[in-house]
Amino acid sequence: MxxxxxxxxxxxxxxxxxxxxxxxxxxxxxxxxxxxxxxxxxxxxxxxxxxxxxxxxDAEVVAGAPALTGRxxxxxxxxxxxxxxxxxxxxxxxxxxxxxxxSFGVHFAFFSQTAPEVRVRILEGRRSRLEERREGARSSLKRASSRMDRYTLQLQEHGLESVEREVRWLTELIETERSAGTTPPHPADPQ
Amino acid sequence: MxxxxxxxxxxxxxxxxxxxxxxxxxxxxxxxxxxxxxxxxxxxxxxxxxxxxxxxxDAEVVAGAPALTGRxxxxxxxxxxxxxxxxxxxxxxxxxxxxxxxSFGVHFAFFSQTAPEVRVRILEGRRSRLEERREGARSSLKRASSRMDRYTLQLQEHGLESVEREVRWLTELIETERSAGTTPPHPADPQ
DNA sequence: ATGCGATGTATCGCTCCGATACATCGGAGC
DNA sequence: GCTCCGATGTATCGGAGCGATACATCGCAT
The missing domain is CATH 1.10.10.10 (Winged helix-like DNA-binding domain superfamily/Winged helix DNA-binding domain)
Structure with missing residues (x-):
């Protein structure tokens, strides 16, 4: 990475x-x-x-500075x-x-140097990954929320909401990516 | 951990x-x-x-099951x-x-076994930690957003919003914690 | 009967983190 | 002028945790 x-x-x-x-x-x-x-x-x-x-x-020794000190x-x-x-x-x-x-964050950070198809594939892969996790969290909550204490429950819910939020974000990005790819030879820079 | x-x-x-x-x-x-x-x-x-x-x-031999096999x-x-x-x-x-x-998630998961004062201290510590990060992200955005490409910008903004969200979550938890404490004629303790 | 996915224990090599060490530089305050 | 301090700068060490992998059994569906 x-x-x-x-x-x-x-x-x-x-x-x-x-x-x-x-x-x-x-x-x-x-x-x-x-x-x-x-x-x-x-x-x-x-x-x-x-x-x-x-x-x-090192550069910048400017002029005469001898730099005898093995700096x-x-x-x-x-x-x-x-x-x-x-x-x-x-x-x-x-x-x-x-x-x-x-790894996703690092790949995403260099998306401008990445081929458009690859970008979409990665975004979609990331999204399915998170959707799996979301379903796991949801069923875990349904199954066991009665047995969980207050704090575990809070943690689960917060985690679930975070995942849902990131899924929405990815979906927006994917749509932008698609429409930018197909339509315009002229990116008037949406958003 | x-x-x-x-x-x-x-x-x-x-x-x-x-x-x-x-x-x-x-x-x-x-x-x-x-x-x-x-x-x-x-x-x-x-x-x-x-x-x-x-x-x-080994347990669960239920009834008579011999389990002679050196399993x-x-x-x-x-x-x-x-x-x-x-x-x-x-x-x-x-x-x-x-x-x-x-570590925070793990500590939080066992909050029901944790002393109330410790819970609040940890939540507050977590929040200041995130507030620092939020300020860093904000100033980084203000300073350099013009030089960033579209994707780096997206990443920064998404990250910033995540942090803001978690800060709000923590603030709610801290308030709940304080009011549930029932002990608090003595808030004292700034910082 | 056969295979397959869940259960179950375990190791190996690797990446990365946090602490630490040490040295220089520019400026603020005395 | 002098000293301290925080930022800049390079580097190592021990340890935590991960992903892949190995191997064996169990229960179930085909």
């Missing part, structure tokens, strides 16, 4: 670790954080795989050609690995 | 692994799953710590005295470890 996120972000511009983390937080928001404890090892792994290259991006410069990462291929490959995936809880 | 969930469930009745997993799904619903890959190791660990004891619970019986776990103490200890915790994303 982190791999996709990193590839996606670096495809916009080269970044160093810290910036990457900031962008991750800003882009994925509430859905996923990704700590340095996974970021740095992932960058290392991706470098070893050849998806990214690092270059000493460590920022390590800036950028996509390699293989990395771009890898990104395309990951963005083309339209299976469960794209619509499960942990 | 799993440890608390297991202790909480076993405090209601002894269960074997498979049942435990079912109850976990039913109780925590959408919030948390917990796979066997963590359940069994956790049970082992808890057994080693002395919180739980396992007893050969492996279910392994039924039950709380020990130390386990009950441990549960009480965990339920009394009212710090960040109780209101972070991963």
């Amino acid at each position: 982190l791999e996709l996120a990193v590839l996606g972000l670096l495809s916009e511009s080269p970044l160093h670790g810290y910036e990457l983390r900031q962008r991750l937080k800003a882009t994925l928001g509430a859905f996923r954080a990704f700590s340095y404890g996974s970021l740095y090892p992932t960058l290392r792994r991706m470098r070893a795989s050849g998806w990214i290259a690092e270059h000493e991006g 460590r410069g920022k390590v800036v990462y950028e996509l390699t050609a293989e990395g771009k291929e890898r990104l395309a490959e990951l963005l083309a995936e339209a299976g469960p690995s794209a619509w499960e809880d942990e | 799993l440890e608390l969930a297991v202790l909480g469930l076993l405090s209601e009745s002894p269960l074997h692994g498979y049942e435990l997993r079912q109850r976990l799904k039913a109780t925590l619903g959408a919030f948390r799953a917990f796979s066997y890959g963590s359940l069994y190791p956790t049970l082992r660990r808890m057994r080693a710590s002395g919180w739980i004891a396992e007893h050969e619970g 492996r019986g279910k392994v039924v776990y039950e709380l020990t005295a130390e386990g009950k103490e441990r549960l009480a200890e965990l339920l009394a915790e009212a710090g960040p470890s109780a209101w972070e994303d991963e």
Whole structure:
């Protein structure tokens, strides 16, 4: 997952670790954080795989500053050609690995780089996944709500409403996606 | 986390692994799953710590069924005295470890076994946590929404609304909690 | 009888998190 | 000028939890 996120972000511009983390937080928001404890090892792994290259991006020593103090410069990462291929490959995936809880947000965040058919497939996959969960929650509530204590019940209901809300959201997105795909060569940017 | 969930469930009745997993799904619903890959190791660990004891619970031989075949019986776990103490200890915790994303649901699910003051502290802690996140999301939206593509924007907005929704939910719960407390000629305690 | 889905216990490799460590930089306040 | 502090910046370690997988039994439908 982190791999996709990193590839996606670096495809916009080269970044160093810290910036990457900031962008991750800003882009994925509430859905996923990704700590340095996974970021740095992932960058290392991706470098070893050849998806990214690092270059000493210290830059800005301005003029004469000798920098004799072995100050460590920022390590800036950028996509390699293989990395771009890898990104395309990951963005083309339209299976469960794209619509499960942990991964959906990341895939969605890079939808503008994703093929329209793939977008719809992922949105629909995500929706069915949530519909299953919704039905499970509903029948669980019907079956056992009398045996549940107040708090368990509250938790179940809140969870169910969250799922219902997300299903509605997805349905809207799918409709937008469909109508944008078929009708207009001229996107007057609805909404 | 799993440890608390297991202790909480076993405090209601002894269960074997498979049942435990079912109850976990039913109780925590959408919030948390917990796979066997963590359940069994956790049970082992808890057994080693002395919180739980396992007893050969083949049970259900109904009437005369001999069951001579060395069939492996279910392994039924039950709380020990130390386990009950441990549960009480965990339920009394009212710090960040109780209101972070991963843990809040589990703590909430066992609120009926939790002291009323602790319940309120946890709900409030959770709410401030989410309020921070909400402010972060809001300022991020204000600051950068023009630079975001359509999908990133959608994701941010959906995330923000989810957080706002959960804050409202928590506020209701806190109010209910306070008014149910019947003890409160003494609100005191700002923050 | 045969196979199939639910029940049941268990492990392995992996990703990711939280805590921690350490170093530099720019500015605020003394 | 000096010192502290929070933001920037890179990095590791231990542990929790997940998904896949394996294997065996049970009851039921075909």
